Amino acid sequence: MRVATLGQGVPAERGPMLAAVLTVVGGAFVLAGGLVLWVVGTILVHLIGLSSPVFLGGVVVGLLTIVSGALMAIVPRARRVLGAVALGCAVASIPLAFGGFVIGFVLVAVGGAIALARARPRVVVSTTASAGRSPPWT
Numbered sequence: 266m267r268v269a270t271l272g273q274g275v276p277a278e279r280g281p282m283l284a285a286v287l288t289v290v291g292g293a294f295v296l297a298g299g300l301v302l303w304v305v306g307t308i309l310v311h312l313i314g315l316s317s318p319v320f321l322g323g324v325v326v327g328l329l330t331i332v333s334g335a336l337m338a339i340v341p342r343a344r345r346v347l348g349a350v351a352l353g354c355a356v357a358s359i360p361l362a363f364g365g366f367v368i369g370f371v372l373v374a375v376g377g378a379i380a381l382a383r384a385r386p387r388v389v390v391s392t393t394a395s396a397g398r399s400p401p402w403t
Contacts (some may be wrong), residue, residue: 281341281383287327287376288334288351294369295330295354299323299362323362330354330373348380 299322306320333350335345354363355373364370 281337281344281380283337284344284348284376284380284383285334287372287379288337289331290368291355291365291372291374291376292327292330292334295358295362295365295373296324298358298365298369299325299327302362322360326354326357326361328366330358334373334376336403337376344383346393348377349379351380375388391403 302323303320306317310317310320330351333347333354337347337351340347351373355370355377358364358370358373362369365373
């Protein structure tokens with residue numbers, strides 16, 4: 266029996282789980298980068314005398330990335346949509362959360378790409394009737 270693989274030998278049935286784990290771990294880095302930017306930005310803005318909720322964008326992107334990664338594991342049928350969301354979050358994390366210290370961006374981008382590229386399982390349908398012997402002319 267031959268096992269379908271993804272890329273470098275990852276079995277196809279483990280593809281959504283691998284994508285989910287990479288996305289969640291990368292999302293944690295993006296969340297950490299967003300928190301750092303939020304704290305530093307808030308301190309700098311308060312020193313000037315202003316206030317801005319813009320710095321919360323990195324935290325929101327990090328949380329959205331973690332949620333999309335968790336949903337990849339829970340709802341594997343929605344992996345393509347969630348993979349696209351993860352890739353969008355990876356791109357949005359660059360200006361909003363330092364790209365999750367770059368490692369977060371890379372992990373989320375790879376996880377989203379695996380979720381998008383994973384092949385569908387093939388269903389084999391038998392067209393022969395199983396009720397008795399086949400006629401001699403087949």
